[in-house]
Amino acid sequence: MKKSISDFLDARKTEVEFRTDRTQAVFGEPQLSASPVIFEVSEKTRAVVHGGVVMVHQIVVQSGLIDAVNAVPILKKHMPYFESDHLLNIAYNFLCGGTALDHIEYRRQDPAYLDMLGTHSIPDPTTAGDFCRRFSPEQIDALQDKINETRLNVWSRQPKSFFEEAVVDMDGSIAPTYGECKEGMDISYKGEWGYHPLLMSLANTKEILFAMNRSGNRPSHEGAHVYVNKSIVLLRKAGFKRIRFRGDTDFSQTEHLDGWDAQNVLFVFGIDAMANLVTLAESLKNTAWKRLFRPPKYEVKTKPRGKRENVKERIVMERGYKNLHLEHEDIAEVEYSPTKCKKSYRLVICRKTISVKRGQKLLMPETRYFFYLTNDREQSAEAIVFESNKRCNQENLIGDLKSMSALRMPLDNLNSNWLYLVAACLAWSLKSWTALWLAEDGRKREAKRRKERLLKMEFATFLQAMIAIPAQIVRSGRQTIVRLLNVNDWTATFFRLTEQLRPARYMRRE
Numbered sequence: 001m002k003k004s005i006s007d008f009l010d011a012r013k014t015e016v017e018f019r020t021d022r023t024q025a026v027f028g029e030p031q032l033s034a035s036p037v038i039f040e041v042s043e044k045t046r047a048v049v050h051g052g053v054v055m056v057h058q059i060v061v062q063s064g065l066i067d068a069v070n071a072v073p074i075l076k077k078h079m080p081y082f083e084s085d086h087l088l089n090i091a092y093n094f095l096c097g098g099t100a101l102d103h104i105e106y107r108r109q110d111p112a113y114l115d116m117l118g119t120h121s122i123p124d125p126t127t128a129g130d131f132c133r134r135f136s137p138e139q140i141d142a143l144q145d146k147i148n149e150t151r152l153n154v155w156s157r158q159p160k161s162f163f164e165e166a167v168v169d170m171d172g173s174i175a176p177t178y179g180e181c182k183e184g185m186d187i188s189y190k191g192e193w194g195y196h197p198l199l200m201s202l203a204n205t206k207e208i209l210f211a212m213n214r215s216g217n218r219p220s221h222e223g224a225h226v227y228v229n230k231s232i233v234l235l236r237k238a239g240f241k242r243i244r245f246r247g248d249t250d251f252s253q254t255e256h257l258d259g260w261d262a263q264n265v266l267f268v269f270g271i272d273a274m275a276n277l278v279t280l281a282e283s284l285k286n287t288a289w290k291r292l293f294r295p296p297k298y299e300v301k302t303k304p305r306g307k308r309e310n311v312k313e314r315i316v317m318e319r320g321y322k323n324l325h326l327e328h329e330d331i332a333e334v335e336y337s338p339t340k341c342k343k344s345y346r347l348v349i350c351r352k353t354i355s356v357k358r359g360q361k362l363l364m365p366e367t368r369y370f371f372y373l374t375n376d377r378e379q380s381a382e383a384i385v386f387e388s389n390k391r392c393n394q395e396n397l398i399g400d401l402k403s404m405s406a407l408r409m410p411l412d413n414l415n416s417n418w419l420y421l422v423a424a425c426l427a428w429s430l431k432s433w434t435a436l437w438l439a440e441d442g443r444k445r446e447a448k449r450r451k452e453r454l455l456k457m458e459f460a461t462f463l464q465a466m467i468a469i470p471a472q473i474v475r476s477g478r479q480t481i482v483r484l485l486n487v488n489d490w491t492a493t494f495f496r497l498t499e500q501l502r503p504a505r506y507m508r509r510e
Contacts (some may be wrong), residue, residue: 002044002498003497005097006363008487008494009064009363009426009491009492011333012069012487017209019069020028020420021185026139027107027310032124035101038496042258045472046111046112046115046472046473046474047112047388047473047485048110048113048116048470048471048473049096049468050095050096050113050467050468050469051116051467051469051470051471051482051484051485052095052096052466052467052468052469052494053092053095053096053116053117053120053467053495054116054471054480054482055111055233055434055466055497055498055501056092056095056097056115056430056433056434056467057088057092057117059430059433059434059437060088060499060502062501063150063153063154063247063433064150065084065147065150065253065495066084066088067084068146068147068150069083069084069143069146069151070082070083070402071122071146072139072142072143072146074131074134074135075134078470079422081123081127082123085122085123085158086128087143087423087426089104089107089122089123089128089428089465090104090128090132090420091423091424091426091427092107092117092427093107094404094406094423094424094427095427095430095463095467096464096467099404099405099408100405100410101125101128101129101420102411103125103479104122104123104124104125104127104128105124105185107122108121108122108123108124108129108382109157112473114375115475115480116471116473116482119479124241126227127426129410129411129416131137131145131419132411132416132417132419132420132423133411133413133415133416134417135234135414135415135416135419137415137418138419140415140419140422143419143422144210144211144422147184147229147422147429148209148234148460151207151209151429151433152234152237152238154436154437155238155436155438156443157437158436159408159440162243162316163238163239163241164240164242165204165240165241165242165243165244166201166202166204166235166238166240166242166243166244167202167203167204167244167245168201168203168209168228168231168235168243168244168245168246169200169201169203169245169246169247169248169391169393169394169395169396170198170200170201170224170228170245170246170247170251171198171199171220171228171247171248171251171395171398172187172196172197172198172199172214172220172221173194173196173197173398173402173407173408173419174190174192174195174196174248175194175196175197175200175216175408176188176192176193176194176196177193177194177195177409177423178193179193179409179412182215182411182413182414182416182417183214183413183414184219184413184415184417185215185216185409185414186215186216186218187216187217188216188217189217192216193213193216193239193436194216194409195213195215195216195409195417196214196215196216196218196220197209197212197213197214197418197421198210198212198214198220198222199211199394199397199398199401199406199425199460200228200231200370201225201394203246203390203391203393205352205432205435205436205455206397206428206432206455206456207428207429207432207433208397208425208428208429209227209229209231209234210230210231211416211418211421211425212418213284213414213417213418213421214414217272217373219250219462220248220250220251221247221250221251221253222249224247224253225253226254228245228260230487230507231245231263232242232260232263232265232439234311238290240429241454243264243265243266244266244267244268244353244376244387245260245264245265245266245267245268245269246267246269246387246388246391247267247269247270248267248269248270248391249269249271249272251269251270252270252272252338253269254273254338254339254340255340255341256340257338257341257343257345257373257375258341258342258343259338260375261343261375263416266374266375266376267268267373267375268371268372268373268376268384269372269373269374269406270371270373270388271338271347271371271372271373272371273368273369273370273371277347277349277369277371278369279337279351280334280336281369281371281402281487282333283349283467284332284334286347288332288334289330289331289332289351290329290331290332291328291329291330291420292328292329292330292382292385294329294386294480300332317357317359320359321358322339322356322363323356323357323358324354324355324356324366325354325355325357326352326353326354327354327355327365327397329350329351329352329353330350330351330353331348331349331350331351331381331382331385332348332349332351333346333348333349333381333420334347335347335348336373338373339414345373345374345375346373346375346377346381346384347371347372347373347376348372348373348375348381349369349370349372349396350368350370350371350372350373350385351367351368351369352368352369352370353365353366353367354366354367354368360401361452370423371386372384372385375467383419390405400428400459401425401428401459403459403460404409404424404427404428404460406424406425406427406428407421407424410420410425422454427450428459431457431459431462432455434454434462434466434497435452435455435457436455437450437497437500437501438450438451438454438493438496438497438500439500447496450490453458454466454493464488465489465490466490466493466494469484469485469486469487469488469491469494470485470486471483471484471485472485472486480504
């Protein structure tokens with residue numbers, strides 16, 4: 001980082017510390033005053049609200065994504081936009097905080113935004129929607145394969161420890177819609193009209209490897225084995241030593257387990273508490289069970305705080321509702337061969353003993369069983385349960401996708417909404433690529449910590465930290481100058497990333 005930039009950031013940090021020091025504030029009057037304000041329009045200076053988009057665009061260029069997307073021919077003629085222009089136009093709309101295709105019009109009418117990306121114009125919302133309607137399922141899969149080829153280029157920048165193990169989570173989510181004429185929608189098991197997309201994500205980096213849109217009434221596991229096999233090929237090609245798949249009870253696709261086990265692929269799947277499995281668990285001797293102790297969520301480094309009143313539990317007790325409380329958990333394991341398998345696998349059983357109260361009355365306790373099927377012979381039974389529980393992190397990922405309107409399904413048929421979902425997943429992956437592009441400096445713990453924080457960051461937080469940066473745009477000769485007009489706690493990381501992007505850019509010019 002240039003010394004001038006470093007000195008400026010240090011000076012701004014000192015100013016922020018002064019402004020956030022309450023002892024320096026003026027007491028005795030409201031802090032938000034109503035001083036006179038004059039509004040003007042700048043005639044010469046052009047600025048954008050989302051200056052961080054150009055940094056992401058540089059990653060897109062250097063990763064080879066543009067050529068990869070254009071390798072999937074969709075358009076007969078480029079008038080003047082290529083396939084990459086259309087796809088990135090939708091993805092960048094998400095990065096600018098847009099939640100609908102119509103929000104592209106605000107980027108399209110912003111000359112500073114266009115100058116920042118080095119373009120004369122971008123497709124309008126109607127053209128973007130028409131582009132999504134041109135894809136067939138086979139072409140969408142081909143596009144995802146090309147994006148994943150680019151993903152390999154990003155992964156190649158990671159240290160050797162990155163390739164020790166890849167953990168892939170799979171899950172479906174209901175995407176409701178209020179439309180009445182959307183082709184492919186149906187009534188889900190929740191009674192909602194909409195679609196039921198499938199998502200395959202890499203837990204290590206939170207990248208979405210594959211997405212598949214399906215009708216709303218389709219089961220969660222439908223088509224999952226196809227993308228499991230695709231993920232295996234991708235991760236083997238990347239060089240991961242071990243591959244592990246996780247899924248809930250809907251994804252215990254027993255007819256495919258033998259094939260995955262033969263490829264030395266590990267899996268931990270929940271399996272439904274079927275009558276025969278419950279009978280098997282109840283027939284185990286007491287000596288087969290041992291108490292399950294869960295580690296604390298975090299370590300208290302200071303004095304432990306007192307617990308606040310549980311308002312929900314108090315209201316439940318006062319109104320005489322049934323109140324369930326987990327007393328303890330026990331685990332056991334047996335060998336089990338599913339009907340469609342020729343091999344036997346570990347069946348880890350978690351028995352939860354639940355006390356039941358209605359008001360102040362103690363009722364008969366309940367016993368519930370949870371089953372986990374795995375071919376992992378090395379980890380303990382406790383570790384298998386904890387490993388399966390970690391899959392819940394994908395629920396947060398899906399919730400984040402919903403918050404950015406990735407599952408809004410705004411178009412009129414299943415395939416076009418599928419392509420829209422792929423563009424949203426690309427925007428999400430670009431967030432992860434931003435973190436992965438940062439080189440780790442073994443001598444600086446702060447650099448590694450920042451990279452990990454950026455990788456785990458929620459999408460909305462990422463936009464505030466790295467994208468929503470006001471910037472002045474200056475066209476000078478053959479280059480574009482992006483001059484940041486404001487800084488935050490992540491600006492130093494932003495400039496570290498731009499410095500790593502600069503050399504390769506200059507090499508191309510030579």
